[in-house]
Amino acid sequence: MSYSMEPPAMSTFLSDNETVGESTNLLHLEGHSWSQLQDGTIEITDRLPKKEYYMSLRRFNSTGPNSGTAHRLGSISSGSAAGLANGSSGLLGGNSPSPRPCGSTLRGSSHPSVVDFKPSGKIVDCTVVMLDGTTREFRLDKAAYGQQLFDAVCTHLGLLEVEFFGITYYDSTNNWFWLQTDQKIAKQIGKNEWQFEFQVKFYPCDIDSIKEDITRYYLCLQVRQDIVSGQLPCSFVTYCILGSYIVQSEAGDHDPTQHIGIKYIQDHPFAPHMLQTPEMLGRIVELHKLHRGKTPEEADRLFLNNARKLALYGVDLHKVKTSQGQDITLGVYYGGILLYRNRIRLMRISWPRIISLSHRGRNFIIARRPGDDSLDRNMTFKCISPTLAKRLYNVCVDHHNFFRLRGSSRPKKPSLFPSFATRKYHYPGTTVNSSSIDATVGVGGHNQTSRPLSKFRPMPAHPSETVDHMNGAVASQYQYQPAMVSGDPACMDPTYFCNQNVINGLPIPNAQGVQRYYQPSSNDVTGLMNGHHPNSNNNHINNMPTMITRISFEPEHWRITGADCTAGLGIDARGLDVASTRGAGWQGCRANKGVKAPGAYYYEAACLEEGLIRVGWSTNDANLELGADNYGFGYGSDAVGSAGMNGTGRVMHRNTGHDYGIMVHQGDVIGCLLDLDKGSISWSCNGKIFQRAFTIPDQLRGEAFLPAASLKDSRILFNFGEEQPLEFPPDGSFIPVAQSADDSQVSNRNPGWRMNQYDATNALDVAPDGSQVQSHFNQGWQGCRSNHGIRGLGRFYFEVTPIESTGLWRVGWSTDDGNLIVGTDQYGFGYGADNEGFGLNGQQGKRIHCDEIENYGEAFSKDDVIGCFLDTIEHTIKWSKNGLEFGDAYRIPSELLHSKNLTALYPTVSLLNSTLELNFGDKPFKYYPGPDWTPVCCAPPECTKRSRRKGPEVSQIYILTTQYVYIHYKHREMK
Structure with a gap:
């Protein structure tokens, strides 16, 4: 590793160990080689491992065990390579100080049991996985406490600030827990192997x-x-x-x-x-x-x-259920507790709003202070087990203690008399300054004071930084975050200025994105929202914004998806009523979601018309004709529709059928049972459950299974247990697929056309089903592209509808290299409002390309339907409003349509303080322009291109868990 640095002004190179304040003593750089380049800079080559490198900084530059390595004479991090001052050379031969005991700041003195530890004489080898992924072996007495293992690890790592860290282990149920330092290790891990992980427990916000x-x-x-x-x-x-x-x-x-x-x-x-x-x-x-x-x-x-500005930085997530049985996630972090559902943040409860925390059995209870909302003061959540409820309670208490109860003592005032010998200062130790988080006292404390304004200071740019680089180091572009209350510094939710960007604190002219600054603290924001200025003694300010109720996204409902079905199959708007085309042969479909182990799941399918049907389960890799390969399992009719002997039905797998159950007729309700704990698949008809039909092959254990069906000249109505109750729910452990836990649900790998959360600006949220986008209030213009684009010949169409009365909008097309604020560069074509609105009288629509704005069409508002047309045959783009077409707006440049790689144009929207709903054709259009125009979701595969920013592939995620699930199955079978 090498790096270059400018020599200090007027520096002189000295011999031996001599050094002055503005010199660079290169002899102190053990393990480094250096040379002076022609431009005057010094190139230092470092050959030390990273741990030893940082330890060398401490050894050469610290003047005490708690001095750290920041802003020290001689510290490279302070901006120079200056050596030690005279008189400090005695530190060179000294050993680095040993770590403090764990929790010296947080927990006080060691527990008496740890101090009075009596060895048992039995030695145990334990393995600890370090932060870099390597493992280390430690030998401990079998009666050792967690503190002793923690001290050994910290000593090995050379850590002094140990209070940020902890050690975790897994119990017999494969749930993780923090190792308690004041308890014996053997008592905590039971009969499990002594295997641990060293991790950061408390992520500092500063x-x-x-x-x-x-x-x-x-x-x-x-x-x-x-x-x-x-x-x-x-x-x-x-x-x-x-x-x-x-x-x-x-x-x-x-x-x-x-x-x-x-x-x-x-x-x-x-x-x-x-x-x-x-x-x-x-x-x-x-x-x-x-x-x-x-x-x-x-x-x-x-x-x-x-x-640290990422939405989930330092958030410890825990799966729970509400008192109504809804699956949500609680996130514990330095500022309090967050509530999420389907990755959408529902609310934040800061530590000052919490009176008490408790757990009883499986229940975890939060007692809140009364506020403006109508929610109950006592919020109860149900965990999977009492042990996990206690774990969640302990995590919350530990975070509260660490970030709010660790304030250091106030320094004494120095004497004002001219006697230097009597002057003393008492500085805080290594505790996190609780005033930077909140100045109130404890959970339920009454001694509350206002929080100070943010002390955000931009990081100065390095002199060699090129601020107008083509990439611009756009830290804010594309960063995806759940919705947050504007101006809440505890959530690190910034406010943005349009059309600017920053790199290391400096704005980049004409760069894509926005520049961030920090709002006042949440207490101050509360005052602002109520019309008070934080520094005006509650004087009213007339033009302060008021809180506006926003549209909330609903979770994605279970349905049959039009993106993973045979062409020509009819699916209603709800995605539950499916009908085949007469004479088209077998047609198949799958649901938009599936389930994975562990668990036992169930759904129903009613036969609405006489014909041939087959319902069951399949993986994403299966043939749409259910049961025609190794990845699908179906019950009903076989490939030719023949019934079994004595009037039985047929089951299909590997394109082979055998007798099973009874024949299916119009009006029958088929129940599909999938037991992933036992690895079995079975069916029922009108409530009568048949025996096991198939055992899931070993190579499919660990895969997700989706509800699937094939039908020929027939019609099926699905019931996933979400919109209406099941007709014949089975007894036992089976649960409807729609009521499965969030972490057991897996999305279909073929999501179809939707807005792409991975190709969006950071202050914009995408609905779980990808059909709606919402920009955060007071965050400037935001933008988002779809996950597929058009790149072939044809005429294509989609619709956009504003569903909030506030804000401004712009819709159109752009390439994947285009600015997400559509129309501001040569790669995007937009229609709607400019940055200021819809003209002087609010009536003129605008068309925007290359940041040139011209009048076009009409202004639009809430509930207006905007049609977006792309004609790659005539090379034109146009728009309509409520079915009224405005005529051609642009001719597509030939370089976009005739490039070697066939540049794709993606549906793109930009919006300010509002919410838009998009329809790519998977639902009926409100103003369909006619058969000459193809819905974008029906574009042939050769005319489409998937976005390069497509997020994690579900199939790849399965690979990480397949081995564990396979072992889980084998273990159960051995039992």
């Missing part, structure tokens, strides 16, 4: 609260693990930016002679495996070149300052 560079490095490793595992999702561009800082920290400055193309980073993980593409690696290389001169600790700090 990176500067960490004093040591090595602590920041270990936090970087944890965040990198979260990103690669998919626990911390982010956008394509954010992956690239974070990846470039990782490379700079690990490899140093970009060296054209050694760092050729993407080869030098292609074996390093920067994102989940299914998302890491050559395009991403190429972007990372380009950004890596911009970071020349940044040292590892500077790159780590920049990495964390970007990562």
